[in-house]
Amino acid sequence: MSTATDPVAAFEDHRPRLFGLAYRLLGSAQDAEDAVQDAWLRWSGADHGEIASPGAWLTTALTRLCLTRLTSARARRETYVGPWLPEPILTTDPPVGPAETAAQRESVSLALLVTLERLSPLERAVYVLREAFGHTHAEVAAILDVSEAHSRQLHTRARRHLAEAPADPLEADPAAWGALVERFLAAAREGEIAELEALLAADVAAWSDGGGRVSAARRPVRGRAEVARFLAGVFARFTTGLVGRVAEVNGEPALLALRDGELTSVLAVERNGAQVTGLRFVLNPEKLAFLAAQLSRSEALPGHSS
Structure with missing residues (x-):
């Protein structure tokens, strides 16, 4: 060679x-x-x-x-x-493999990685x-x-x-997608059930991965009304003292939650058009270690809040 x-x-x-x-x-x-x-x-x-x-x-x-x-x-x-x-990862810098086409970018999304199982x-x-x-x-x-x-x-x-896998959301306008995430997070923080339900698809589902190490729902929560109530309760009980910021995780907008400078959870938001179709909470500390190290290396932890 x-x-x-x-x-x-x-x-x-x-x-x-x-x-x-x-x-x-x-x-x-x-x-x-x-x-x-x-x-x-x-x-x-x-x-x-x-x-x-x-x-x-x-x-x-x-x-x-x-x-x-x-x-x-x-x-x-x-x-x-x-x-x-x-395990969630930052995908902005450096890129994780090829990302020239929509299919290549989708291949690193949490939704598709779950489907690949x-x-x-x-x-x-x-x-x-x-x-x-x-x-x-x-x-x-x-x-x-x-x-x-x-x-x-x-x-x-x-x-x-994989024929039933969600359509690639990465073809959508990133700015519009980010605006939807911000609107969704504002409604969740304020506990506005009606606004949440307006943003959620009828068949929306929420998954929480605590791995038995932290408190987390052990079954998926499904349906617009059920997920809206679940989110309002989660944000009311567990977000005190947290600093949040939106970042690109696995090619999609996600909410990073930090307490005293330490990453405590990642919430990946999936959508179809103007509605949220899936929510994936990663709370298992072992699964957050890699992304936390990425944040530390990029000096993204201090002074960044959403």
């Missing part, structure tokens, strides 16, 4: 893309970082002179490492307390490699060590399983 004299630089060139791939495959930023580290260990022990394409080699190694991790992750999630949600590990890998990273079926087949025909079958099955 052309970078054989500097394998460290070659790996670092690919690190952001590798993390983006691992995160989409695993739904966990911490697990994604661990997988990238495992890929580095394999890379550091490889014969780089025999590697024609570092990118292809690393993508293959990382994908196979993630497939192994997915199996054990699924077993853990079967005993998870309450709804399981992916419906797929088998191989289906998920094919879908992510094809839809988010633009690999051909020939490339996917080589990465997964399957035939091209099998890759196409897996892709078809994955798309069929």
Whole structure:
């Protein structure tokens, strides 16, 4: 390879893309970082002179490492307390993998990452490699060590399983979307049930992921009236002393809540048109650690409130 004299630089060139791939495959930023580290260990022990394409080699190694991790992750999630949600991450800087198309941007949304849990590990890998990273079926087949025909079958099955997934909200005007979020948050803070109901879709749902570590609803709350009452109660009881700010999380506007400078929750807001269709509260401290570190690195914690 052309970078054989500097394998460290070659790996670092690919690190952001590798993390983006691992995160989409695993739904966990911490697990994604661990997988990238495992890929580095394999890379550091490889014969780089025999590697024609570092990118292809690393993508293959990382994908196979993630497939192994997915199996054990699924077993853990079967005993998870309450709804399981992916770890939220800031997606403004640096970008998490390619983001040129709507499909690529949607591939990192919390809603789609949850929906990807419906797929088998191989289906998920094919879908992510094809839809988010633009690999051909020939490339996917080589990465997964399957035939091209099998890759196409897996892709078809994955798309069929995901057919009921929400439409991509990222094609909407970001300014209008942000304004809707601000209006929604104002109504929730003031406990204005009628205004909340006007903003919520009839089939809206709210999920809360506390992981058994903090107080959180252990079942989804569904329906306009039920979610409006739930939100009014949550904001009345738990927001005293909190500082809030809106940020782009997983490609969507979200509310970050901080107490004494520490991140305590992330609320991701999903919409269809002018109505809120889904609310995802991440409160599990373990799942907030990565995003909190991102905030700290970007010096975004001090002096930012919404």
